[in-house]
Amino acid sequence: MANELAAFSKELAAVVAQAAGSVVAVHARPRFSSSGAFWRPGILVTAEHTVRREEEITVTLPDGTSAAATLAGSDPGTDIAVLKLDAPGAPVVAAADDLAPGNLALALGRSEDSGINATLGLVSAVSGPWRTWRGGRLDRYIRLDLTFYPGSSGGLVLNAAGQALGIATSALSRIAGLAIPASTINRVVDEVLARGRVARGYLGVGLQPVELPDHQKGLIVLSLEPEGPAALAGALIGDVLVALGGTAVSDTDDIQTVLEKHGVGRAIEVQVVRGGASRSLSITIGERPRRS
Amino acid sequence: MRGFGEVAERLRRSTVQIHSRAARGSGSGVIWSNDGLVVTNAHVARGAGLEVELWDGRRLPARTIARDPRRDLASLRVPAPSLDAAAPGNSSTLRPGELVIAVGSPLGFAGAVSTGVIHSIGPIRGMGSLAWIRAQVRLAPGNSGGPLANAEGRVIGINTAIVNGLGIAVPSNDAADFVRRGPLPSLGVTLRPVSAGVLILDVDPGGTAALASLQAGDLLLLSLDELYSALDSGQPALRLRFMRGVTSSVRLPVRETVVRLGERALEAA
Numbered sequence: 001m002a003n004e005l006a007a008f009s010k011e012l013a014a015v016v017a018q019a020a021g022s023v024v025a026v027h028a029r030p031r032f033s034s035s036g037a038f039w040r041p042g043i044l045v046t047a048e049h050t051v052r053r054e055e056e057i058t059v060t061l062p063d064g065t066s067a068a069a070t071l072a073g074s075d076p077g078t079d080i081a082v083l084k085l086d087a088p089g090a091p092v093v094a095a096a097d098d099l100a101p102g103n104l105a106l107a108l109g110r111s112e113d114s115g116i117n118a119t120l121g122l123v124s125a126v127s128g129p130w131r132t133w134r135g136g137r138l139d140r141y142i143r144l145d146l147t148f149y150p151g152s153s154g155g156l157v158l159n160a161a162g163q164a165l166g167i168a169t170s171a172l173s174r175i176a177g178l179a180i181p182a183s184t185i186n187r188v189v190d191e192v193l194a195r196g197r198v199a200r201g202y203l204g205v206g207l208q209p210v211e212l213p214d215h216q217k218g219l220i221v222l223s224l225e226p227e228g229p230a231a232l233a234g235a236l237i238g239d240v241l242v243a244l245g246g247t248a249v250s251d252t253d254d255i256q257t258v259l260e261k262h263g264v265g266r267a268i269e270v271q272v273v274r275g276g277a278s279r280s281l282s283i284t285i286g287e288r289p290r291r292s
Numbered sequence: 293m294r295g296f297g298e299v300a301e302r303l304r305r306s307t308v309q310i311h312s313r314a315a316r317g318s319g320s321g322v323i324w325s326n327d328g329l330v331v332t333n334a335h336v337a338r339g340a341g342l343e344v345e346l347w348d349g350r351r352l353p354a355r356t357i358a359r360d361p362r363r364d365l366a367s368l369r370v371p372a373p374s375l376d377a378a379a380p381g382n383s384s385t386l387r388p389g390e391l392v393i394a395v396g397s398p399l400g401f402a403g404a405v406s407t408g409v410i411h412s413i414g415p416i417r418g419m420g421s422l423a424w425i426r427a428q429v430r431l432a433p434g435n436s437g438g439p440l441a442n443a444e445g446r447v448i449g450i451n452t453a454i455v456n457g458l459g460i461a462v463p464s465n466d467a468a469d470f471v472r473r474g475p476l477p478s479l480g481v482t483l484r485p486v487s488a489g490v491l492i493l494d495v496d497p498g499g500t501a502a503l504a505s506l507q508a509g510d511l512l513l514l515s516l517d518e519l520y521s522a523l524d525s526g527q528p529a530l531r532l533r534f535m536r537g538v539t540s541s542v543r544l545p546v547r548e549t550v551v552r553l554g555e556r557a558l559e560a561a
Contacts, residue, residue: 016389114414
C-alpha cells in the first residue's frame with residue numbers, strides 16, 4: 001500500500017527526528033514548560049515571554065535528562081531569551097531567505113512527559129522588516145498558519161527541508177503565531193552575549209504626530225522625562241520634531257528606526273520647530289530603561 | 293498521487309456510528325474484524341441498547357463484550373458475517389510528524405474526515421504510565437471511538453478525547469491487546485485524588501476493591517500515579533494502605549488490605 005502520501009509522511013517524520021536533538025523543554029515559568037532550541041553550541045534560545053524567572057531555570061534535554069541553564073539575557077522587544085548551559089547540542093542549519101507564503105512549516109517543541117512534539121502548517125504571510133508591539137524589530141514578518149498548543153512557544157520552526165526558519169512565538173501577534181526569523185535571533189544573540197541585553201535608544205519624550213501649517217508633518221512633544229536626554233539637550237514641551245539625524249520623521253516608528261541606526265551614547269542632530277521658528281538641538285541618545 | 297481522499301474512502305467503510313438508547317448523541321467505532329467485532333471507547337459504549345450504524349446505513353444491535361474504563365476501550369459484537377475490517381497498523385513505530393487522518397461522526401456528521409500530524413506520544417500527567425497518542429487533528433464530540441489512521445490508511449489509534457485542542461488517541465497496539473486479553477486490571481472504584489492520597493468515591497459491587505472490603509469513603513495512601521503504576525506492573529495482587537472514616541484532623545490507624553487483581557487472559561475469546 002505504499003503511496004506518495006506515505007512517503008511524504010515518512011519524510012516529515014524523518015525531518016522531525018533529525019532536528020529533535022536540537023529541541024529542549026524549558027522550565028522557567030509556573031505550571032507550563034515551554035520549548036527552546038540550541039542556536040549555537042552551549043547556547044539556547046527560547047521565547048522571552050515564557051521566561052518568568054531569572055534563576056532556577058532547568059531544561060529537559062533531547063536524551064530526557066535535566067540540566068540547569070543560566071539566563072544570559074533577553075530582549076523583550078523581539079521576544080527572544082538567550083540561555084547558556086553546559087551540554088552538547090547541535091544547532092539546526094538556518095534556512096535560506098527564499099521563503100514564500102504557502103511553504104510548509106513544521107513547529108517542533110518538547111515536553112518533559114512526552115518528548116519531542118511536532119505540528120504541521122503553512123507559512124501564511126511573509127514581508128519585510130516589522131516592528132513588534134513590544135518595540136523590537138524583526139528582520140522579516142513570518143506569519144504561520146499552524147496550531148499553537150501550550151508549550152509550543154520557543155520551539156523550532158523548520159521548512160520542509162528541515163532547515164530553521166526561526167523560533168515560534170504566540171506573543172507577538174494576536175492574529176497568528178509568528179516565527180522569529182533566524183537573522184533576528186543571530187543579531188540578538190550576538191548583542192546579548194556581548195552586553196547581556198539589547199540596548200534600545202531613548203530620547204525621554206512623549207510624542208504625538210501633528211501636521212504643521214505648511215503641511216509638513218512632525219511630532220509634538222507632549223511630555224518630557226525630567227533629566228531625560230531630550231530635556232538635558234534643552235527640548236521643551238510644545239516643540240515639534242521634524243527631523244532626526246537628517247531624516248524627516250512623521251511618526252514614532254520613524255524615530256525608532258533612526259535611533260536603531262545610531263547607537264546609545266551618541267549625539268544626534270534634532271530639527272525642531274518652536275514658536276514657528278526652526279532650530280536645531282543635539283541630543284545624546286540614552287538607553288531605554290528596562291521595565292521592572 | 294493517492295491522496296487523503298482515497299485513504300478516507302476506504303477508512304469510512306470500516307468506521308461505524310454507535311448509538312445508545314440511554315444516552316443522547318452518538319460516538320464512532322472501528323470494525324476490528326470481518327466477523328462483527330467493533331472497538332470503540334468505553335465512554336461511548338455506555339448503557340444498554342447499543343446500536344451500530346454501518347457506513348451503508350444498516351443499523352445492527354450490538355452486544356458489549358468487554359469494557360476497560362481506565363483505557364477507555366470497549367469491544368462490541370454485531371451480528372454481521374462479512375464486514376470491511378480496518379487495516380491494523382503498528383502504533384509502536386509511530387513518530388512525531390507522521391501524517392494522520394481521523395474519520396468519525398463529529399457532532400453527528402457521519403464519515404467526516406480531519407487530517408494532521410502526530411504531535412507526540414507519551415504518558416499524560418496524572419493518568420499513570422500508559423502512553424497516549426497526541427495528534428494535531430481537529431476532533432469534536434462524536435469522533436470518540438473512531439479510527440486514527442496513518443497515511444496508508446492503517447489504524448494506529450482510537451480517538452478518545454480532546455485536550456488543549458489536541459486529539460488524544462489510545463495506541464492501536466493497546467487496543468489490540470485489549471481485544472486479545474481483556475481489560476487492564478482495575479480496582480472497580482471511582483476515585484478522586486486528594487492531597488493525602490486518593491479518596492474512594494464509589495465501589496462497584498463485585499469489583500476487586502469490593503472483594504477486598506474497601507468501601508466508599510476510604511482514603512488510599514498513595515498517589516494516583518503510584519496506584520496506576522502498581523496496577524500496570526503485572527503483579528497478581530496489590531497491597532494497599534488506607535484509612536477509614538477520615539473526617540477531621542484526628543489521626544486514624546493505617547489499615548492494610550490485599551487486592552487480588554486476577555490473571556489477565558492470555559488469549560480471551
